[in-house]
Amino acid sequence: MTNWLKDAAERAIRYNENVHEQPVFPRQDALDALNAFEEDFPDNATSAEEVVRMLDELGSPATVATTGGRYFGFVQGALLPAAMASNFLMNVWDQNGGLAVLTPIGSKLEAIAERWLLDALDLPRESSVGFVTGATMANFTGLAAARHFLLERAGWNVEKQGLFGAPEIKVVVGDEVHASMQQALMMVGFGYERVIRVPTDEQGRMRADALPALDEMTLVAIQAGNVNTGAFDPAQEICEVANKAGAWVHVDGAFGLWARAVPERKHLTAGYELADSWAMDGHKWLNVSYDNGLLICKHDYALRAAMSVSAPYLLQNEERQPFNYTPEASRRARGIEIWAALKSLGRQGLAEMVEHDCQMATRFADGLREAGFTVLNDVVINQILVTFGDAETTLRTIKAIQEDGTMWAGQTVWQGHTAMRISVSSWNTSAEDIDRCIEAIKRVTK
Numbered sequence: 001m002t003n004w005l006k007d008a009a010e011r012a013i014r015y016n017e018n019v020h021e022q023p024v025f026p027r028q029d030a031l032d033a034l035n036a037f038e039e040d041f042p043d044n045a046t047s048a049e050e051v052v053r054m055l056d057e058l059g060s061p062a063t064v065a066t067t068g069g070r071y072f073g074f075v076q077g078a079l080l081p082a083a084m085a086s087n088f089l090m091n092v093w094d095q096n097g098g099l100a101v102l103t104p105i106g107s108k109l110e111a112i113a114e115r116w117l118l119d120a121l122d123l124p125r126e127s128s129v130g131f132v133t134g135a136t137m138a139n140f141t142g143l144a145a146a147r148h149f150l151l152e153r154a155g156w157n158v159e160k161q162g163l164f165g166a167p168e169i170k171v172v173v174g175d176e177v178h179a180s181m182q183q184a185l186m187m188v189g190f191g192y193e194r195v196i197r198v199p200t201d202e203q204g205r206m207r208a209d210a211l212p213a214l215d216e217m218t219l220v221a222i223q224a225g226n227v228n229t230g231a232f233d234p235a236q237e238i239c240e241v242a243n244k245a246g247a248w249v250h251v252d253g254a255f256g257l258w259a260r261a262v263p264e265r266k267h268l269t270a271g272y273e274l275a276d277s278w279a280m281d282g283h284k285w286l287n288v289s290y291d292n293g294l295l296i297c298k299h300d301y302a303l304r305a306a307m308s309v310s311a312p313y314l315l316q317n318e319e320r321q322p323f324n325y326t327p328e329a330s331r332r333a334r335g336i337e338i339w340a341a342l343k344s345l346g347r348q349g350l351a352e353m354v355e356h357d358c359q360m361a362t363r364f365a366d367g368l369r370e371a372g373f374t375v376l377n378d379v380v381i382n383q384i385l386v387t388f389g390d391a392e393t394t395l396r397t398i399k400a401i402q403e404d405g406t407m408w409a410g411q412t413v414w415q416g417h418t419a420m421r422i423s424v425s426s427w428n429t430s431a432e433d434i435d436r437c438i439e440a441i442k443r444v445t446k
């Protein structure tokens, strides 16, 4: 075997075996050691083996251990074994995921992953899936498809004519709209202040009784899984009204929509199947690598109209052309890794992985309450908000927990309360991990 590849693989294996016991956030000495990278651009070559040695020796101890079982910041999945390994092979293959003539295997596996995703999530089977970089780009792509659909119906081709002079689209979002939707609204030219914000309840759910009048020039953006509480908007009520009015419903379901793959949790997502587009992440709860997001669109033609271009040299055969569904042309053949994750899990494994994290979150919340701390939200899936007293005490405690190194969780402000945000999204978080974290929190708060 080629030595440098074998060496890299061995280093990767060692990292993966030890990551569970390394401090979840790197210690200061490991961060200081990164200064060894500070050098002027070298005149001379360095061997690949030496480059990888440097990266491993300096870089590995300075990584944030998100692939271990005790990282609870933001919403970060780990890496399933099949995702990690297929990603390695995929990188060696160096496939350009844009066109079928550049990657028959990439095109094939994207098409299969598309079908499996719609099946696993029980979304309209006629939908198309764009394999994008993350939920931000999925939100953008979904809004671009909506923009085409609504304006075309009004007799305006936005791709050809642009937005200046176009009929107006009314945009409705919940007051708890995620920052990435703001970015998507910026990028599609709708403007993030030119929107109607619907009030939300104590869990952050959009209040269906407070919806404005909807019509066929309206885009409604709802959420499956609030980034703080994990709460779900009342999709059934909202979608029924929107469908009757001819409005487009876009769902930001970055992590929460995976609950649809779990029989015990599917009721939380009732009505979401009535939407028109759905944004999801793979790199969160599916536990695949960065950067993996999914945009699912019920109206294949609208998505293609918004995303595809042609040129005589961009040879399109009769296979699936991945670049017709995404903003990018050249890119990683992401569908390969999504396929590998789904193939390795199967329907049952996918449901068990998501359900396991929900149960671990419940265990965590129970332990925190027993220790006398206040959990602010209803723990319906994998998200927990906990306070340790007033804002200052809570922030001090979060910092102490982070420095202890057993786990990592970040901070937020929820309806005026400063809180620690815990998101259990890793396939390999065990009950023992949770108990160890609760002990660590008790230790630093003594």
Ligand SMILES: *Cc1c(COP(=O)(O)O)cnc(C)c1O
Residues within 6 Å of the ligand: 075, 133, 134, 135, 136, 137, 178, 180, 181, 225, 226, 227, 252, 253, 254, 255, 281, 293
């Ligand atoms: C994480 C998240 C996003 C943004 O996803 P990226 O993959 O970081 O682009 C959007 N919406 C929600 C609800 C999220 O949790």
